[in-house]
Structures are given as C-alpha cells and as structure tokens.
Amino acid sequence: MTQSNKNPSGEHISPLAVELSDISKAFGTVRANEKVNLAVKQGHIHGIIGENGAGKSTLVSILYGFYRADSGRISIDGNLVNIGSSAAAIANGIGMVHQHFMLVPNFTVLENIMLGHEGYAQLDKAAIHARAELQTLSDTYGLAVDPDSLIEDLPVGLQQRVEILKALFRGARILILDEPTGVLTPQETDQLFEILNALRDQGVTILFITHKLREIMAITDTVSVMRQGQMVAHLDTASVTPATLAELMVGRKVLLDVNHTAATPGDILLTANHLSCAGDSGETQLDDVSFTLRSGEIIGIAGVSGNGQSELLDILAGIRPPQSGSFTFAGQQIDAAHPLGPASLRDLGIAHVPEDRHRRGIVLNFSAAESMLLGHSENRGDHRDAHIANNRSDHDLGDSWWLDPQKLAAHCATRMQAFDVRPPDPDYISANFSGGNQQKLVLAREISTEPSLLLVGQPTRGVDIGAIEFIHQQLIELRNRGCCILLVSVELEEIMSLSDRILVMNNGSIVGEVARADADERTLGMMMAGIAPDNAPDTNPASKTGQPS
Numbered sequence: 309m310t311q312s313n314k315n316p317s318g319e320h321i322s323p324l325a326v327e328l329s330d331i332s333k334a335f336g337t338v339r340a341n342e343k344v345n346l347a348v349k350q351g352h353i354h355g356i357i358g359e360n361g362a363g364k365s366t367l368v369s370i371l372y373g374f375y376r377a378d379s380g381r382i383s384i385d386g387n388l389v390n391i392g393s394s395a396a397a398i399a400n401g402i403g404m405v406h407q408h409f410m411l412v413p414n415f416t417v418l419e420n421i422m423l424g425h426e427g428y429a430q431l432d433k434a435a436i437h438a439r440a441e442l443q444t445l446s447d448t449y450g451l452a453v454d455p456d457s458l459i460e461d462l463p464v465g466l467q468q469r470v471e472i473l474k475a476l477f478r479g480a481r482i483l484i485l486d487e488p489t490g491v492l493t494p495q496e497t498d499q500l501f502e503i504l505n506a507l508r509d510q511g512v513t514i515l516f517i518t519h520k521l522r523e524i525m526a527i528t529d530t531v532s533v534m535r536q537g538q539m540v541a542h543l544d545t546a547s548v549t550p551a552t553l554a555e556l557m558v559g560r561k562v563l564l565d566v567n568h569t570a571a572t573p574g575d576i577l578l579t580a581n582h583l584s585c586a587g588d589s590g591e592t593q594l595d596d597v598s599f600t601l602r603s604g605e606i607i608g609i610a611g612v613s614g615n616g617q618s619e620l621l622d623i624l625a626g627i628r629p630p631q632s633g634s635f636t637f638a639g640q641q642i643d644a645a646h647p648l649g650p651a652s653l654r655d656l657g658i659a660h661v662p663e664d665r666h667r668r669g670i671v672l673n674f675s676a677a678e679s680m681l682l683g684h685s686e687n688r689g690d691h692r693d694a695h696i697a698n699n700r701s702d703h704d705l706g707d708s709w710w711l712d713p714q715k716l717a718a719h720c721a722t723r724m725q726a727f728d729v730r731p732p733d734p735d736y737i738s739a740n741f742s743g744g745n746q747q748k749l750v751l752a753r754e755i756s757t758e759p760s761l762l763l764v765g766q767p768t769r770g771v772d773i774g775a776i777e778f779i780h781q782q783l784i785e786l787r788n789r790g791c792c793i794l795l796v797s798v799e800l801e802e803i804m805s806l807s808d809r810i811l812v813m814n815n816g817s818i819v820g821e822v823a824r825a826d827a828d829e830r831t832l833g834m835m836m837a838g839i840a841p842d843n844a845p846d847t848n849p850a851s852k853t854g855q856p857s
C-alpha cells in the first residue's frame with residue numbers, strides 16, 4: 309500500500325520514490341542530458357515527454373544503470389544511491405520494460421521469469437516458488453498469463469505483460485516503461501492502462517515515456533517535459549491540456565489535426581489479384597487479397613498487427629514473392645513465376661518505409677550518410693528507367709555519386725535538414741540517433757526518390773508530435789504530387805486522419821473497405837476484430853463495408 313507522510317498543514321503527502329538531481333550526460337559533442345532534475349512521488353504515474361532526441365531514454369537509462377551519468381545524483385526512497393549497472397538498479401527496486409522486449413522466444417513464461425534470478429539451490433524448487441509467486445503477482449495486479457505458454461506463441465500485449473511480471477518478480481517498486489504502447493493495439497493499450505492503475509493502487513511508482521499526449525492525459529498524475537537535453541516543465545496532468553504540452557515540447561504551436569484536403573485520384577497504378585501467402589509452418593498469412601490503388605490517393609490498411617499487413621507490404625516491396633496470385637505495377641505482372649526483387653521494384657518507382665526500421669530501414673553501424681544510400685547503391689546501368697532519370701532528386705549527384713563520399717555527405721545533409729534530423733551530422737552512426745530521428749532518416753531517404761507508389765509501415769512509430777505533424781504533411785504533399793501511398797499503421801487515428809480510403813484486414817483477408825467520410829473508430833475496430841458492424845447492437849448508420857474493389 310502507498311505509504312504517506314504528513315506535511316506541516318497535516319495533509320498526507322507521498323514520499324519521493326525517485327529523485328534525480330543535476331544529471332548530465334554527453335555523447336561526444338551531443339549533450340543528451342544537461343543538469344536534469346526530476347522528482348517522482350511514490351505511487352504516482354509520472355509521464356516524461358519531449359521531442360525526438362530530447363534525452364528521455366538517456367535519462368531513464370541512467371536511472372536503470374545502463375548509462376553512467378557524467379555528473380549528478382540519484383536518490384531512491386530518500387536515500388542517495390550509486391547505480392552503476394542494471395543489477396544495481398534491480399537491487400534498488402527499479403525495473404524497466406524496454407521498447408524491444410528482452411524475452412527468450414522459445415522459453416516459457418515461467419522460464420523467462422526465472423531467467424537470471426539466482427539464489428536457488430535446486431531448479432525444481434525454484435520453479436515451484438516462481439510459479440506460486442507468479443500466481444500471487446497475477447492475482448494482485450490483474451496480470452493474468454499462462455506460465456507454461458511459449459513466449460513466441462503470445463501476442464505482443466501478453467509478452468509485454470511478461471516483461472512487467474519479470475520486473476515485479478525481481479522486486480521492482482519503481483517501474484520504467486519506455487514507449488510501451490508503440491507496439492500495442494488500442495485494446496492492448498487499454499489493458500495495459502488497467503494494469504498500470506492497479507500497480508499504482510498498490511504503491512508502485514511508474515515512469516512512463518510516450519509521444520502520445522492522449523496517453524499522458526489518460527494515465528499520468530504528473531508529467532515532465534524535456535527539450536534539447538533539459539527539463540523545461542514539471543506539471544500536474546490535471547492542470548494542462550494536450551495543446552499546452554505540445555507547445556512546451558516543441559517550443560511552438562503544433563497542429564494536432566492533419567490538414568487533410570480532398571484527394572483527386574488518377575489512373576490505376578497497381579492492381580493486386582488474389583494475393584496469398586503462407587508462413588513457414590503452412591499457416592495462412594495472406595488470403596486471396598485483391599484491390600486496386602490509384603495515383604494521388606492514400607489508402608490506409610487498418611488491422612490488428614499480425615493480420616497480414618506486414619506480409620502484404622513485403623510482397624509489394626519485392627521482399628518475398630506471392631505464393632499465389634499476382635500484382636501488376638507499371639505494366640509488369642509480378643507473381644510466383646515472375647518475381648521482381650526490391651531493387652527492380654524500386655527502379656519501377658516503388659519506395660518502401662519498412663515497419664521495422666532497425667532490421668530493414670537502416671544499418672545500425674552505418675553512418676547516417678551510408679544509411680541514406682541504402683537502395684541507391686547499385687548502378688544498374690540500363691535497368692535504371694525513365695522514372696528514375698526524370699523524377700529522382702538524387703540524379704543531380706551523377707552516375708557515380710555513391711562512390712563520392714563528399715557528394716554523399718552533402719546529399720545526406722540536405723535530406724537531414726529538410727526532415728529536421730537531429731543531430732544533422734551525416735557521419736553520425738545510425739544506431740546513435742534517437743528512435744524518432746532514425747525514422748525521419750528513413751522517411752527522408754524514401755520520400756526523396758519521388759516514388760509513384762510509397763509503401764509505408766508505421767510511419768510515426770516513436771516519432772514526436774512536431775515531427776508527426778511534419779511527416780503527415782509530407783505524405784499529403786507527396787500524394788498531391790500524384791504519388792499513391794499505401795499506409796499500414798497500428799494507429800487507427802493516423803489511418804483515419806490521413807487516408808482517402810481504408811481497407812480493413814482481418815486474418816489475412818481484406819474484410820471491407822470504408823470511405824474516409826464513413827470511417828469511425830468503432831466501425832473499424834469491429835471490422836478489425838472480424839465482426840460485421842451490422843451485427844453490433846448500436847450500429848452507426850454512417851458506416852458501410854464493402855468488397856474490396
């Protein structure tokens with residue numbers, strides 16, 4: 309239960325669980341944290357927001373012992389502590405749920421919970437203890453999960469639950485969550501919030517990093533705003549509005565709604581005919597998917613992650629061939645017998661912002677300039693068609709630009725400036741950019757090819773609110789220049805605000821199409837869950853579904 313003291317007026321006050329004082333940390337010339345102060349009361353949920361690269365992850369990584377601060381002090385429960393490693397953080401009751409889960413996929417939940425937890429002489433006794441403890445934690449915090457399930461069989465939301473359980477099992481009373489909802493469905497986010505509320509009720513202190521202001525408003529008690537390595541505000545959430553927070557973060561007013569204008573779709577650009585594919589163990593991933601895309605429109609694909617959207621993007625990007633069915637683009641039919649790889653499709657005018665930027669968007673140990681070169685590095689002579697010669701903004705670099713480091717750096721610097729990538733240094737190693745800046749790097753590269761079709765997966769995952777405004781505007785302008793954009797996003801709000809048409813996927817199939825004007829969260833949510841909106845007790849008459857065109 310939450311302990312509390314009384315202040316001189318006799319009011320109950322919560323003691324400070326975390327107090328960071330004058331924390332500074334530099335990476336070379338980049339001052340990631342500069343004299344940062346943060347005080348979080350016990351049993352509170354405290355949000356930390358800030359632009360990409362503001363220093364949020366660095367700060368919590370220092371608290372979790374992943375980085376050592378250059379200077380500053382950390383107090384936990386009023387005691388000055390020295391946190392030189394994650395083991396020391398755990399010993400001080402601090403747990404962290406990372407953006408990329410740290411679980412062994414082919415181990416069970418129980419095995420993952422026990423992993424690295426030493427001190428038991430006999431493994432079977434330890435397992436009995438862990439199972440009982442897990443049950444207690446599940447009951448106390450509403451964290452139900454089957455201890456014998458393999459991690460790889462669990463949906464993302466449950467995997468995250470295991471991460472939370474793992475931290476609690478190690479005695480965490482302070483829990484750090486770094487952008488925990490980026491990979492969750494809206495339903496999973498709701499469930500996470502219920503769990504966080506239960507944890508708070510039991511006195512657990514939570515530090516919650518997010519870019520989503522609605523989450524700050526929904527779940528936090530207090531919030532701190534970082535900008536360029538410094539803390540610029542500490543506020544009670546109840547006293548602020550999302551617009552004020554956005555302005556504090558970015559230092560200017562931010563347009564929270566997309567400035568969407570009506571599309572003027574042109575000719576058919578791509579036709580997908582009965583596309584299907586299966587996974588390694590034969591399970592259907594994409595099931596008889598057909599649709600057409602026209603130039604000058606944004607088509608959103610709404611769906612719970614794992615319902616075929618990623619496979620669809622992979623096929624259209626040439627990363628894998630369809631097993632059956634075909635698609636036609638720029639006069640070429642692509643099917644299992646006539647596959648085209650990513651380079652050839654790129655030459656035909658398809659650009660791709662992959663969902664997983666770390667695995668497919670950049671090479672982590674490349675410099676920014678080298679990551680900016682990806683997909684442009686082959687001089688394919690006569691395979692380079694008129695599209696490239698006419699449209700690409702990089703043709704001014706000449707045929708051998710990829711061999712000329714100075715031209716490459718200049719090209720990269722221009723793109724970085726246009727997309728406000730920070731730091732704007734072409735030599736900076738890709739891994740060392742903050743997540744949102746890595747995303748901007750990929751978008752800058754792909755949009756600069758002036759594609760006729762842009763495949764884009766999760767364009768604003770981990771991106772700050774000012775950059776989202778910018779990216780959305782870039783996508784709309786690209787559409788207005790005649791590009792067709794196929795947008796996959798777990799953010800239903802993003803799908804609804806950007807798309808001219810929405811295709812809904814469930815279980816590998818397109819289960820319906822909704823026009824922009826008819827799209828609402830409830831209708832789409834039901835279709836995504838495989839329920840026909842007509843069967844809902846309170847059907848929205850404005851919504852309609854239909855067969856894919």
Ligand SMILES: Nc1ncnc2c1ncn2[C@@H]1O[C@H](COP(=O)(O)OP(=O)(O)OP(=O)(O)O)[C@@H](O)[C@H]1O
Binds near residue numbers: 335744
């Ligand atoms: N290991 C590192 N080496 C060099 N620079 C780094 C390293 N880690 C972070 N940085 C830099 O420190 C700054 C702060 O990064 P940090 O990841 O803390 O930002 P953030 O606020 O969490 O951003 P985002 O919202 O994009 O995740 C950035 O400029 C980043 O490029």
